[in-house]
Amino acid sequence: MSGIVTPAFAFNLAQGEAPLTAAEPQALPEGRRIVLTDVPTDLYPQNKNIWQCTCDSDGCWPGCFTLASASVLRYWSQHGFPQLWDGNENATLQRLRDLFPNLFCYNNKDDDGQPSDSGYDAADVAKGLDLFVQERGYKFSVKPVFKPAFEQIVKEIDAGRPIIGAFGISPWGSHAGTIIGYDTTGGKQVMIVRPNLLNRNDTELTWGEGYGEFGLVTVSPRAGESQEAINPNLNLQVLVNDIDPSFSMVGNWTYYNLGHGGESRYVMTTDPSNLGPREDTAIAKWSPALLADGIWEVQAWMPREDNDESSAQIVTYRINHAEGMNLIRRSQHTAKPGWMPLGAYPFVRGDKGNVQLGNLTGDVPPRNMWADAMRFVWLAPLVVQNEENGAQFLIVDGQRRQIPDQQTFDALKLRPIDTRRVSQMVIDQYPAGEMLPSVMSQWVGVYYNNTQLSTPFAAVRGDNAMNFRWNGAAPAAGVDARGFTARWTRYMALAEGEYPFRIEVVGGTRLWVDGQLALNEWDARDGIFTRHDVPVKVKGGIHRVEIELVNRDGLSQITLGNLPPNMPVVASADVGWTPATTATLQWQDAGDADDRGNDNPRRFFASVWNEANGWRDTSGWITDTTWVATLPADGKYLWSVVASDGIANSEATPPRSILVDRSAPWAQMVDATSAISAATALTAASPIDAFRLITDANGNMVVQAVQPAEVAPGGVPVEQLQPRADAITSTQTGNLPAIIVRWFGKDAPADSGDGLSYDVQVRELVRANTTYTLSVKSQDIVRIGYDLVISGSEEITVPVPITETVLITGVEPVVNYETLVSSEWITFAAGLRVTETLFLGNPGSTYEFRVRATDAAGNQQQWHDGYSVQAAIDPKTVLFRNYLPSLMKP
Numbered sequence: 001m002s003g004i005v006t007p008a009f010a011f012n013l014a015q016g017e018a019p020l021t022a023a024e025p026q027a028l029p030e031g032r033r034i035v036l037t038d039v040p041t042d043l044y045p046q047n048k049n050i051w052q053c054t055c056d057s058d059g060c061w062p063g064c065f066t067l068a069s070a071s072v073l074r075y076w077s078q079h080g081f082p083q084l085w086d087g088n089e090n091a092t093l094q095r096l097r098d099l100f101p102n103l104f105c106y107n108n109k110d111d112d113g114q115p116s117d118s119g120y121d122a123a124d125v126a127k128g129l130d131l132f133v134q135e136r137g138y139k140f141s142v143k144p145v146f147k148p149a150f151e152q153i154v155k156e157i158d159a160g161r162p163i164i165g166a167f168g169i170s171p172w173g174s175h176a177g178t179i180i181g182y183d184t185t186g187g188k189q190v191m192i193v194r195p196n197l198l199n200r201n202d203t204e205l206t207w208g209e210g211y212g213e214f215g216l217v218t219v220s221p222r223a224g225e226s227q228e229a230i231n232p233n234l235n236l237q238v239l240v241n242d243i244d245p246s247f248s249m250v251g252n253w254t255y256y257n258l259g260h261g262g263e264s265r266y267v268m269t270t271d272p273s274n275l276g277p278r279e280d281t282a283i284a285k286w287s288p289a290l291l292a293d294g295i296w297e298v299q300a301w302m303p304r305e306d307n308d309e310s311s312a313q314i315v316t317y318r319i320n321h322a323e324g325m326n327l328i329r330r331s332q333h334t335a336k337p338g339w340m341p342l343g344a345y346p347f348v349r350g351d352k353g354n355v356q357l358g359n360l361t362g363d364v365p366p367r368n369m370w371a372d373a374m375r376f377v378w379l380a381p382l383v384v385q386n387e388e389n390g391a392q393f394l395i396v397d398g399q400r401r402q403i404p405d406q407q408t409f410d411a412l413k414l415r416p417i418d419t420r421r422v423s424q425m426v427i428d429q430y431p432a433g434e435m436l437p438s439v440m441s442q443w444v445g446v447y448y449n450n451t452q453l454s455t456p457f458a459a460v461r462g463d464n465a466m467n468f469r470w471n472g473a474a475p476a477a478g479v480d481a482r483g484f485t486a487r488w489t490r491y492m493a494l495a496e497g498e499y500p501f502r503i504e505v506v507g508g509t510r511l512w513v514d515g516q517l518a519l520n521e522w523d524a525r526d527g528i529f530t531r532h533d534v535p536v537k538v539k540g541g542i543h544r545v546e547i548e549l550v551n552r553d554g555l556s557q558i559t560l561g562n563l564p565p566n567m568p569v570v571a572s573a574d575v576g577w578t579p580a581t582t583a584t585l586q587w588q589d590a591g592d593a594d595d596r597g598n599d600n601p602r603r604f605f606a607s608v609w610n611e612a613n614g615w616r617d618t619s620g621w622i623t624d625t626t627w628v629a630t631l632p633a634d635g636k637y638l639w640s641v642v643a644s645d646g647i648a649n650s651e652a653t654p655p656r657s658i659l660v661d662r663s664a665p666w667a668q669m670v671d672a673t674s675a676i677s678a679a680t681a682l683t684a685a686s687p688i689d690a691f692r693l694i695t696d697a698n699g700n701m702v703v704q705a706v707q708p709a710e711v712a713p714g715g716v717p718v719e720q721l722q723p724r725a726d727a728i729t730s731t732q733t734g735n736l737p738a739i740i741v742r743w744f745g746k747d748a749p750a751d752s753g754d755g756l757s758y759d760v761q762v763r764e765l766v767r768a769n770t771t772y773t774l775s776v777k778s779q780d781i782v783r784i785g786y787d788l789v790i791s792g793s794e795e796i797t798v799p800v801p802i803t804e805t806v807l808i809t810g811v812e813p814v815v816n817y818e819t820l821v822s823s824e825w826i827t828f829a830a831g832l833r834v835t836e837t838l839f840l841g842n843p844g845s846t847y848e849f850r851v852r853a854t855d856a857a858g859n860q861q862q863w864h865d866g867y868s869v870q871a872a873i874d875p876k877t878v879l880f881r882n883y884l885p886s887l888m889k890p
Contacts, residue, residue, distance in 0.1 A: 035181035035192055039162050040074045043067050044198045064176040065125050066096045067196040068164045071178045072219050075162055083136040099128035122166055122215040145216040150189050150207045157182050161220050168212020236378035240286040251282025259303030260373035269312050269361040269369050280358030284371035287354040292456035293395045295380045296347045299339040301373040312369045318356040321345040323429050332370055346382050348398035380418040387421040399433030411439045411489035437462025443488040447479040451550050466560035485550045492593055493567030495651035496540040502562035503532045506555055512546040526554030564648035566590035568641050575658040577857035583658050585627045585639055592645050608639040631660050664861050665747035665756055667853035672871035673740045737843045737877040742836040743851045755856035760829040767818045768844025772811045779808050844875030
């Protein structure tokens, strides 16, 4: 084993979870020796499973991790998962080796569980093994475990799950083996390991002795999964050899009697220097007839021997696929014999794609360029998703068919990992086809040209009913008349209860309800008509029903019956408050799962009722999917609809509500408080909106919303603020030229104010105008003078107070009050959800306020002057400048 297990990763490549680490300490079983049976004993390197490969550094053999993984797969194939081992040992080993992102052909170097590692490690194996299990159609939990505990080994073995173990140091060197048991007798802690080597027996390794870097890969089926859970993947390959009709060449190629199938071709490369050729003089072309749309891996067979140094340094393979062309550069000079991967690309069914290899390489001196077999391996269906709008498309017969919903995506057994996000330009490379059928409205049938439900599928079709009698004919275009399988999926709306599923079939069949197997007659003999009556209990809701059919070698037919029609689908949501007198009720026909085309059209019965007063009305049985109901009064109404196929009725749809309100709400002013302090009005506990009236540049009165900082005395100047309708929540100090206006509102039928919005108007009744006059006043001013006093022979200066009368000129405000006879109402607040607001006005002026309400149904109250309130603003409050603010950055 080249490369060692590393403990440096904190993720699970298989499931996107954190890897297992040291288990919680548990009490170990005393005196027990457990060894799992049915773990293969004949899987080891031998002549029959050695093959020529491209990138092995330790010889062309399967490798220890490959054999340990195969051992676990074969074990599980005998325990309910038969598709994991088809009997082709070499093909299984080679496919595992292809899927491990390993060794030097990928320039590995990081030991991070990605395709660039320096060699094998537990994360690499977990990723490759999980991909293999998915290809075979199962869902397992495959996890790398770094720094494991002995208790974890005991737990896995007790659950009947063999483990892949990686040992940096072991009796077999750096190696991977299969842990098949443990021994705790006599206080021991021993794991029992099968090395998967010729003439090497199972070995007991004492725990804690030191194995270098040691790790595990645990493998277990997910809960509830079995071989019938999902369809296995068909190992579909197309090989084009250099002697096949699908291979063509131009130029002077030389035949060589060594290669895939015993022959190959080579040609000398060309050099464009020194006036040499400017284009290929020899071209090989492989044009496969591919059997399905999908992602195909392209591999080129290298026939050269290891000691041949004459091969081309760099060659360019041109991969022409459904979405354009890729140029892939590879070295034939350093490649080893075997399959050389060229990558995976989208191809459509048929021979529209190809691979070309030209000899213009620039090799100096010229070298041999080899052309041999080309292998195309189907990996996954071709699913693309528009990276702009998220629409998903499945490519069928070269056409893009949109996937209508996630349920249909799941029914087609598609995987998110196979979806490629691409541009609209890439999607347009595929001609537009019809939208795929939806499992929400009809059966989606998927047909396979094999007896194992193995992808890729041969056809996808929508069917309204399960009622097929083919009488030996092919069930669908592109599907064989015999040796086929099919799966039909549909979602049904069913009420809680027991339903009598009746399946009349010629061939093998299975019935799944919500992923649970309700009928399993898969191994029924061909050509025998059988009726299966299967009672299935379900809870009320949407249920996924799948029916599968296998035809091995005979006539086939299948019919589903005895079920009521599906519950109609109501797409509309509950109707909020409305003043309408009628309501248009609409629904969609969800079909009938066992509709056999009888003469009775599907009919519907809609009901609408008011639980408060017992009123009810119905549509009667109608064939339309629309009914106009009359709603006589205000209140809450409910409505529902059922379907009938003439034999049975569906469950009623869940009730939808309609809220009717034709009465106008009522709002009335409570009070208006003036001369308030900012500390009282502007508190965080009682946020209110603030507005004021100002005169704009044209002399018109307009409403302006006020910021919190703007109302602070001595705060930020108005021209430096942006007006907005923010709630004022900060605490300020001082008095404002403001009025707090309060009101209440109520509405019928709820008789509450919930859902009401309010408009508030104001008009000025008395306007206070302030003018200023000059005044002259006399005022006594005391100043200090000085007297000279003679004392003896000295002169002394003494300060003396002197009072003088002076005249002082000042400005005196004069307030004049003007009664406005016909001032207009102005709406200064609209759509408020609160019942109070703050109005900033002119100091000394008197204002009148009124309010009206609008309810959720759109009913609006009329304006009423008689319920207004008035308030005057204290003339001593702070006056702000009344002009619009300038624009500035926020």
